[in-house]
Structure formats: C-alpha cells, structure tokens
Amino acid sequence: MKMINIEKKPKILVIGDLMIDSYLIGKCDRIALDAPVPIVDVKEEKDELGGAGNVIRNLASLGAKVSVMSVVGDDDNAKLLKHMLDEEGTKSFLLVQKGRNTSKKTRIMTSNQQIFRFDHESRNNISFDNVKKLYEKLQEKIKAYDVILLADYGKGILTRDFTQKIISYANKNNVKTIVDPHGTDYSKYQGAYLIIPNRDEATAATGIEIENNDRLLDVLKEIKNKFQTHEAIVTLSEQGVALLKENKLVVLPTVPLEVYDVAGSGDTLLASIGFALALDNTLTASLEFANLATGVVLRKPGTGTVSIEEIQSDQVYLDRKIIERNLSCQVK
Secondary structure, eight states, X not given: OOOOOOSSOOEEEEEEOEEEEEEEEEEEEEEOSSSXXXXXXEEEEEEEEEEHHHHHHHHHHHTOEEEEEXXXXXXXXXXXXXXXXXXXXXXXXXXXXXXXXXXXXXXXXXXXXXXXXXXXXOOSOOOHHHHHHHHHHHHHHGGGOSEEEEEOOSSXXXXXXXXXXXXXXXHHTTOEEEEEOOSSOGGGGTTOSEEOOBHHHHHHHHOOOOOSHHHHHHHHHXXXXXXXXXXXXXXXXXXXXXXXXXXXXXXXXXXXXXXXXOTTHHHHHHHHHHHHHHTTOOHHHHHHHHHHHHHHHHTSSSSOOOOHHHHHHHHHHHHHHHHHHHHHHHHO
C-alpha cells in the first residue's frame, strides 16, 4: 500500500452543523429515593467539538489548514464553541442568529457507558439573510480552498437552497465538494463531487436493496447518474468501501485490527477523504488512506482524532503483515 502525497498542508473549508459534545463522567452505585433513577456521582466534566466540529478536529490533527462557515445561537454555548475552534487554529466565519440554540449534546457516562443524553439545539433552517451572507463569504473566499466538506447533521445549516448554491459555485471554480449526507433526499446534493453514504443510507436514497454485489453496483450507478456526482462510493462498515471505477464495482477492504468505539468514525472518514483529495491524490488512494485513518479512531474511546504518524504506523504494520502472508503462501 502506497502512502498518499502529504507534501503540503491542504486548505479545507468545512460548512455544516457545529455542536458541542459535553460529557459528565462518574460513578453510579445507587438509586435515587425520590424516583427510580440511577444517581451518578460526577467526577469529571469535559467538552469537545462535535458534528462538523469533529470533522474539523480530525482535519487539524492531520495537519490541514481549516476554515469553517456556520450559524450559531446568541448564547454562552456559541462563545464556548468559538473558543474551542480558536484552540484548533480554525479560521471561523460564524453568524449569530437570535432565537437559535447552539447545539450541545450532554452525555451522562459511567463505567464507559452512556446512560442518558440531553440536547439543547435548534433544528429549523437558518434565515434567508444568513444564507445570503454565508454565500457571499463563500464567493469572496472560494479561491482560497482546495476542497469543501459539507457536514450535514440535519440541524438547518445546509438548507436545500444553500447547499445547491455551494455546489454550483464550487463546480464553476473547480473546487471539489464532498458531502456527508443527512436524510433520504439526496437531490439537494446534486452535482457534488462525492457523496459518502453508508449501506443503509444508500438504500434509502436510491430505493435499491443491497442484497448482493450486483445490487451494490446498481446503487453506485444510481447515485452517480441520478445525483450527477463525479464519483460514487458506499461505505460498508467492517467490509470496507465500495466504489464505482470505470463502471465496475471495486471494494477496498478494511484490515480490522481492533474496534473499541465507532463514535465519530464517519467524521474521521469525511475528514480523511477530504484531506487526501485536497492533495490531488486519486480517489482509490484517498479511500485507502481513509480506511487506515478510520481504523485508528475505531480503537479509541469516544470521538477520537487521528494523526499522520498514527496512520503511517498502522501502514507499516499492515504492509509487514501482507509481506509475511505472501511469504507464507510462497513457502507452502
């Protein structure tokens, strides 16, 4: 397996739904007297960037120069979010919309398990005025980016109109748009360079049940033709990633080392594919890189990030295993 070209720091713009992932971590060994609920004695509190913010964390960890455009509420969570983005070295263009809640998901954790979660967020579409302002900023800055990542979590930032404006203008300026989709109507992503659905999402978007490789090939063709994408892939969990190459099905398998936690792996996949494509690597090479990156994160608890050094370490290990396997086959 050949390592991708990483000779420069790519400039990547992330547009999407920013969130704060908050964790209250403690010990639970009793039940409340006033209600049949567990009592967690909180020993640790921590906040992390979530949603599109976790994509940003992974890009920063890989060494990219990251910018973000989004809309937040007029609240304390927005101030905390901006501070956390600044700590990642992210260039932020955040608009404040009065009456909107900045997304924050609080998880109660004990014994490495989530027992409860409560959310503060808004899921209505951002205002037409804010769409106009974000689009004007995109038009002003488009030449500064190698790739645009759209991280859609259905919280109202990537409206249909705004998403189509982004993709259309990016295409006019030869900038790739890569989408982590939400929902079943992919027409809002029409014309994107690449959409990254998993097996279930691809089935819901195309109406084709993936019962075998022939149906999987049909799904890939449908995505590319119906939504006019430049490339077509479907992620297959532990089986790897399927892509359409010269109108044929190609499956790039993962090499599972260990799985600790799947949380945030989709964000790592989007970030690592975008990072590699921004450096002008082929889609195949970018997906192989993303498989390694995701494999690293799957071995970490929570929404972890990945570095080039960790990916290179895994690659050396896997290359050695492949050589050992080939030598074993030759001896036999």
